[in-house]
Amino acid sequence: MVGRLLVRGLFVGLLASVLAFGFAKVFGEPQVDSGIAFEQSVVHMHGDDTDEPALVSRQMQASYGLFSGVVVYGTALGGLFALVFACALNRVGPIGPRGLSALLALVAFVAVILVPDLKYPANPPSVGDPDSLGQRTELFFLMLLVSVAAMAIAVRSAWGFIARYGLWGGVTMTALLYIIIVACAGALFPSVNVVPEHFSAVQLWDFRVASLGIQAVLWSAIGLIFGAWAQRMLVEAQVSSI
Structure with missing residues (x-):
């Protein structure tokens, strides 16, 4: 199967x-x-034109x-x-x-x-600062790990919430738990803004x-x-x- x-x-x-x-x-x-x-x-x-051909068109x-x-x-x-x-x-x-x-x-x-x-x-x-690419990638994957872990915790807690508050109450509590965890993580993680002002x-x-x-x-x-x-x-x- x-x-x-x-x-x-x-x-x-x-x-x-x-x-x-x-x-x-x-x-x-x-x-x-x-x-x-x-x-x-x-x-x-800025007068930095180059004629170097791209490796891939x-x-x-x-x-x-x-x-x-x-x-x-x-x-x-x-x-x-x-x-x-x-x-x-x-x-x-x-x-x-x-x-x-x-x-x-x-x-x-x-x-x-x-x-x-x-x-x-x-x-x-x-568009953006290429020197910060590593930092941005690392932060993105850290946020992804926190989000997945928060979802796992919320889903694991769902049955207890449903048994206590009923179906809709349990689903609401599950969603709130996930939102609270990721919101706290998002507030603690640094913000990154590398987009040029004129873009x-x-x-x-x-x-x-x-x-x-x-x-x-x-x-x-x-x-x-x-x-x-x-x-x-x-x-x-x-x-x-x-």
Whole structure:
């Protein structure tokens, strides 16, 4: 059963990555081009123009490079999601495969993507201080670890909250516990702002929304498509066993 779910997870991750690539191509790449254009204008303004050719052309980066990166990431994510789904199946109360898949995708998106990104949002390529890249990366992953740990603590406490306060009260208390932990961590972690003053706030906002949108498309597709496929597979398995 786990092997079959894993194969389906990998395939769903591949499908989801194609959708995410389409979103990135339409909404993300124009924002990347804006960041590169800003860097080139700054370099030209300071008279630091160079004729060094790029190792990989921009056209290659925006097509084959982007597609291969998204496909590898999405396929691996789909396989990992399937394994987590298999472990959680029949262990999360009276919830069907579709609901479980959607719930896992939502929880993972919030803990792994949304919350760390709210504290340390992405910047367009070529925009920001390259010397601070290591620090920003380290802080982002620390925030990610705190967010995942906080979600694990909240989920572990959920059953006790539900038993004491009922379903909706327990879910609310679980969400509040998670929010309190990550809010305290976010307040303690240092803020990093390396975006140049003259960079367009609109372009920065559009890039960050597009970056978050790519992840939202990927996780939504995995949660919904995998849930429907797993539901069908499990129903067929039950029927064949009768």
